[in-house]
Amino acid sequence: MSHTSSTSDVLRNAGTTVASDASWALEKQFDRIIAEHSRAIWRLACSYEPVAGRREELMQDIALALWQALPHFRGECSERTFVFRIAHNRGLSHIWKRKPAHESIDKLPERDHPIDERPEPEEQAAQECRRVALMSAVRSLPVTYRQMILLMLEDLSHAEMAEIVGITERNVAVRLNRARKALKEALEGQS
Template identity: 40%
Template sequence: MTPAAAAAAREAGGVLSVEAVLREHGPMLARIAGSYEAEPARRDDLLQEISVAVWKALPAWRGDAALRTFLARVAHNRAIDHLARERRAQGEELDESLPDPGHDPVQHAHVRQRRDDLLAAVRRLPLGQRQAVVLALEGFSLREIGDALALEENTVAQRLSRARRQLQQWLGGEGA
């Protein structure tokens, strides 16, 4: 939802429609959930937790940051809580869209494999780097990532640089 549309919605009724927000930003929220959970049922559970968190947090959004930045922050916070809860249940400690391949099935399989490899590698990153990478892949600027994660832009740039080096190492330098 654009800032103007959000402002108009607030002026009209004072409340943003959760359904409209989830419809517009749902794919981004699903990708964030997917960056934390590989197993489909757990990923769906996390996405549901994120949706509930968005529903609860949306009235608190005052427009200080872009709506998608606010939503990404809510999603990442919920995902961190989810991971911590999962790790505690397992007795572990918590560590800190691609182009359409067209109609060529071989190319489609190759692109899908690269996407799956990248997502698996992103899940292996330390939490702070993972958060920054996921938002960068969503097209967030350094400033927006910093706003979403409550970090300085320099810290975001540093995390992205370290993550990029690690991903390139893990993926064999394949344009990560």
């Protein structure tokens, strides 16, 4: 009897250890993914949501969706494809659920640090202006073009884009070409 109970205790302890090890490994993987892709996710959130407060909410939603989907990730695609697909899907859901904006849309990003903390402040300021103009032009694009432009700017291959958006590589090339033209027009329209 005591032998049976000690065996079941050992099995229970082993089960608990395996479960806690798996959850620890998952948390480590999540932390690593966030560390590697958080900048790209933030840029994506910026392009989907112009209002600063809601942008942070979208970032939180993307992180939550990643956390929930990570246990189901079976490595059928690259980790980057997985992250971008979830982030884009969450961005789409965000647009579908979006309420009309009551806050003013920020044309320039809020800064709590000086712009010239790096060398060549004039060049930095000029680049910041170009970045804001680019972001504004990207936001003005329809969602399917916006998705392609975002993926292109994040340096993803056509195959990865096709996997993320769910279209063929040939369609990616066509849509990307049109999206680039639309972006160029939007940028020219600003200047």
